[in-house]
Amino acid sequence: MHVIVVGAGIIGLATAWHLRRLGAVVTIIDPAPAQGASHAAAGMIAPAAEVVWGQTPLYPLMRSSGELYPGFTAEVASATGAELGLNSTGTLVCAGDRADLQTLRELRGAQSAAGFTTELISGSKARAVEPSLAPSIIGAVDIPDDWSVDPRRLSAALLSMTTETLVRETVTEVVRRGDTTIGVRLADGRSLEADQVVLSTGSASITGAPVLPVRQVWGDVLRLRAQAEHTPLLTRTIRGLVNGRAVYLVPRPDGEIVLGASSREDGRAATSAGAVHRLLQDGQRLVPGILDCDITEVTTRARPGSPDDLPFIGRADDGCVVSTGYFRHGILLAPLGGRLGAELALGISPDWLPDGALDSVSPHRFSEAAPVSNA
Ligand SMILES: Cc1cc2nc3c(=O)[nH]c(=O)nc-3n(C[C@H](O)[C@H](O)[C@H](O)COP(=O)(O)OP(=O)(O)OC[C@H]3O[C@@H](n4cnc5c(N)ncnc54)[C@H](O)[C@@H]3O)c2cc1C
Incomplete structure (x- = not known):
């Protein structure tokens, strides 16, 4: 089966990876591969720390994808020889004052109820494992199983597997015959046909594609490097609330x-500029030593947000599968989203998914039938 994957962010790349493993011939199309939201992402694989109130259907997806991560990254590393920047040291979610600590206590209740292992520790115990933490940190939630990967290294490794099948072009239109997608039209005027088309264009939409309520949620992020004498400044992910604002x-x-x-x-x-100012201000409340670091990069990208913060993964018509709307969890959910998108495209039943998961990510959940854009 020949499958066109439109969009080579982490989701398109992971989908292409799974499609090839399942024996499909893949063409992946993107004018700027791995330069979208996936280029900005911090890479937290944090199914426990990302538990927030009112998002119950997201928890089993995050847990399931977190469990797929070690196998997925081991296979990618072994196939490509790449070093993926994995850090399995864990995560500390820190509180700067009593109000923040109370919020963390309540969130920890939700994390435990969702089945995640966490421990509330004192500020001094947190500093014993991470000496760079501010003296003002009064407590933290220790989450040993929330780790991180370098999304740029992971994307580059996945991309290295696609060189012969990558078309560096913009798709201008999804081509349909009757009710069925049969291919795509490119900005250079060419048309490409395939048995299936997977749309994984993040927050971008394309003429002829299903209209989904995906919105752009912009994120500014800094990359820092400590002076040699202070390296490593940190060994694990530090998250926290500063005056109710999340920072990591x-x-x-x-x-x-x-x-x-x-x-x-x-x-x-x-x-x-205001966002960068706030990031430095809030970040130094958790780890004062960041003010001695070099700023090596400032990056801004749009997260593909959905109304309920769950992705859209599912069949749009007999020739088209959509896989987008991953919002703030696209790196975490890549193994799950990639495998699910690939299996749906090839007509394989995803019986490994948690109960109810397929319905929770249905692209049709906000409308009876996803209409098609003619814009
Ligand atoms: C600052 C920031 C920090 C983040 N941190 C984390 C984190 O720690 N953990 C986590 O799990 N998630 C995180 N995320 C979220 C994560 O980055 C996204 O959910 C994820 O990258 C979405 O991947 P994607 O492949 O759907 O989209 P993208 O990475 O945006 O890729 C979409 C691709 O489609 C291509 N494209 C668009 N239109 C067309 C077209 N017409 N033709 C061809 N190609 C097209 C684009 O060029 C792009 O390469 C973060 C996001 C941001 C912005």
Whole structure:
């Protein structure tokens, strides 16, 4: 079977990976592979720390994808010889004051109810494992099984498997015959046909594609590097609430630290100076030493948000599967989303999915039938 995958972000790349493993011939199309949201992502694989109120259907997806991660990354590393920047040291979610600690206590209740292993520890115990934490941290939730990967390394490794089948072009239109997708039209005027088309274009939409309520949630993120004498500044992911605002620091094995991230729906693709200011201000409340770091990069990208923060993964018509709307969890959900998208495209029943998961990510859940864009 020949499958066209439109979009080579982490989702399209993971889908192409699974499609090839299942024996499909894959063409992947993207004018700027791995330069979308996946380029900005911190890479937290944090199914427990990402538990927030009211998102119950998301928990089993995050847990299931988290469980797929070790096998997925081991296979990718072995097939490509790439080092993926995995950090399995764990995560500390820190509280800067009593109100933040109370919020963490309540969230920990939700995390435990969802079946995740967490432990509430004192500020001094947190500093014993991460000496760079601020003296003002009064407590933390220790989450040993929330780890991280370098999304750029993972994308690059997956991309290296696609070189012969990658078309660096923009898809301008999804081509349909009657009610069925049969291929795509490219900006250079060519048309390509396939047995199936998988649409994984993140927050971008294409003429002729199903209209989904995906919105752009902009995120600004900084990349830092500590001076040699202070390296490593951190060994595990540090997350926290500062005056109710979420902030995180994700250390890479090579010494890079990702400080993120803002969340804006103001439509501005440029980096917000105010957001960068707040990130540094909030980040230094958790780890004062970041102010001595070099800023090596400032990146702004749009997360593909959905109304209920769950992705859209499912069949749009007999020739088309959509896989988008991963919002703030696309790196975590890539093994699950990639495998599910590939299996749906090839007509394989995903019987390994948690009960109810397929319905929870249905692209039709906000409408009886997903209409088609003619815009
Ligand atoms: C600051 C920030 C931090 C984040 N941190 C994390 C994190 O720690 N953990 C986590 O799990 N998630 C995180 N995320 C979310 C995660 O990055 C996204 O959910 C994920 O990258 C979405 O992947 P994607 O492949 O769907 O989209 P993208 O990575 O945006 O890829 C879409 C691709 O489609 C291509 N495309 C678009 N239109 C067309 C077209 N017409 N023709 C051809 N190609 C097209 C684009 O060029 C792009 O390469 C973060 C996001 C941001 C912005």
